[in-house]
Amino acid sequence: MRRFAIFALALALTGAAACDDDSNGPSSTPIVFTVDLAASNEVPPVSNAESGATGRATITFSVPIDGSGNPTDGGTWNVQAIVTGFTADSRIQAAHIHNGPVGQNFPVFVNTGLTTANAIPVNVSGTINFEGVPISQAQAQAVIANPAGHYFNMHTPLNGGGAVRGQLVRLQ
Numbered sequence: 001m002r003r004f005a006i007f008a009l010a011l012a013l014t015g016a017a018a019c020d021d022d023s024n025g026p027s028s029t030p031i032v033f034t035v036d037l038a039a040s041n042e043v044p045p046v047s048n049a050e051s052g053a054t055g056r057a058t059i060t061f062s063v064p065i066d067g068s069g070n071p072t073d074g075g076t077w078n079v080q081a082i083v084t085g086f087t088a089d090s091r092i093q094a095a096h097i098h099n100g101p102v103g104q105n106f107p108v109f110v111n112t113g114l115t116t117a118n119a120i121p122v123n124v125s126g127t128i129n130f131e132g133v134p135i136s137q138a139q140a141q142a143v144i145a146n147p148a149g150h151y152f153n154m155h156t157p158l159n160g161g162g163a164v165r166g167q168l169v170r171l172q
Contacts, residue, residue, distance in 0.1 A: 031061040031144060032171040035152045037164035043105050046159050050090060053164050055083030057152055063140045071140040076132045083164060084125035091119040092128055094155035099142060101149055102167055110139050
């Protein structure tokens with residue numbers, strides 16, 4: 001019961017702080033995007049053993065924003081992706097955001113830093129997490145201004161050009 005009371009007090013204080021209208025300073029409200037991933041979204045679509053791969057990713061930016069919702073500085077971004085339909089030996093060896101529309105390939109825009117040296121085994125299905133990845137103010141601003149003009153994808157050894165891909169959709 002005591003833990004609940006402490007939790008309730010902390011929650012109330014957090015809520016009170018969140019309601020404080022300090023329009024002069026930046027906010028630290030997270031900016032959340034979701035991405036429906038599919039091998040069929042890659043350009044060209046994946047047609048090998050990973051062609052049935054799908055997933056869903058949640059991408060969260062933690063950047064200070066002003067009253068208009070514009071980033072005032074750089075910060076970090078996190079990714080949680082749940083994927084399925086890969087092969088038993090699939091490994092995610094790259095993951096990043098590109099600034100590009102549906103149906104076109106563009107260079108990497110914001111990278112997670114994942115490489116073949118620190119690839120993540122998927123074993124048919126799995127959860128991939130990246131936390132505290134740096135993002136610049138300009139990168140955050142570009143994605144926030146046009147989420148649908150950016151896609152997130154992940155690469156495997158079998159599909160070096162991309163195994164699953166999807167456009168960003170802003171949730172909050």
